[in-house]
Amino acid sequence: MTVSIIRFGGSNCDRDAERALEHLDVDAEIVWHEDGLPDDATGVVLPGGFSYGDYLRAGAMAARSPIMEDVRAAAADGVPVLGVCNGAQIGCESGLTEGAFTTNESARFQCEHVYLRVERADTPWTAAYEEGEVIEIPIAHGEGRYEIGDDRLAALEDEDRVLFRYCDEDGETDPDVNPNGSKHNIAGVLGERETVAVLMPHPERATLPDVGPTDGQGILRGFEAAANDA
Template identity: 45%
Template sequence: MNVGVVVFPGSNCDRDVVWVTQGLLNQPTRMIWHEDSDLSDIDVVIVPGGFSYGDYLRCGAIARFSPVMQATIKHAEQGKLVLGICNGFQVLTEAGLLPGALVRNRDLHFVCDRVPLKVERTDLPWTNYYRTEEVITLPIAHGEGSYYADANTLKSLEENGQVLFRYCNAEGKSDQSSNPNGSLNHIAGICNRQGNVLGMMPHPERASDPSLGGVDGMRLFEGMLGAIAAIL
């Protein structure tokens, strides 16, 4: 199976992802420049973290118009997998692949930390290697990571089980003290209705190598690759 990692001017987590998919999981991985539009050989597209196009205007607002994102939209429409991490999540909302928006953190400060997350659903490729309501720990690093959507969109996300990760404390309880950025409903990651597109603010690629002190993110990549292998 082939993994594609998008590279924008300003991306800075692209090689972190490549280290996981290619270096640790031994999967063929191609770095895709933002001007490229041929994804015919790619099974899963990963839009990494960073500051695409310098985050001018809004985070992800310019990246949405790139040739690679137009191709990624078509890739998703075919039912293929797309993962957006941090800035990648912001790009996916700007591109219309996921609802809502990521806005300035509640306290208007950049947050860099390791936080607990509750896994809400485990019947999708992204989470099928976790347990329902399992509490995992992943790093975050963002200034505009507060998830926002109107009331109807939030209601739809909850009713359709599109919230996959939620900020919580070590016991799995979600409240303001365990919410690092003010995200509505404590949302850390959502998918589209079909489940093939995931956007999340935490960084699973930074919690996949044992040498970094945590591997809770590795199961996301293993589940993703396992799901692809099952249909190839």
């Protein structure tokens, strides 16, 4: 399989994603957004960064790039799509997932390691974990607070589409361990298909053993898991 990592003007985590995937023996290539999505793409990463300088809203301009029509069509066909940080913002803005990411409750950029509780272990992105397992992944964002209307939040919860929640190392999700004020401590959600996911933390920064924890490997293995289930 070949995973296409979409580069927009202002992306800065595309090479990190490429290196992390290649470390896991997953073929990956960086694709400039104006070139369109390759016909042979069997996976898509929307990487982190500051696409178009976060003008208007983070991810809003990239979400309107023509390549996102290709990405939405691929997602509808079951191609796995993962949006990380700015890619999560793009994913929400483009309608791949519900909700939106907005300014942190602290009103400042935050770069730190956080704990996440795995809410479901029966998706491609979480098949490497156990339900309720706590993993350590870094964040680096200024607009990472997940917001969604209360009615849609209830539906999201009922549909079991919350993938990760911020927690402490024991898995508790009290407000003190919510780094950005996200509703219900939500750190990652699924689209209508389980092969589509967005999350604010950076699994590609928790994959290479030489630079720290490797808890993010399981998330990136989701591309292989989705391909095997197809």
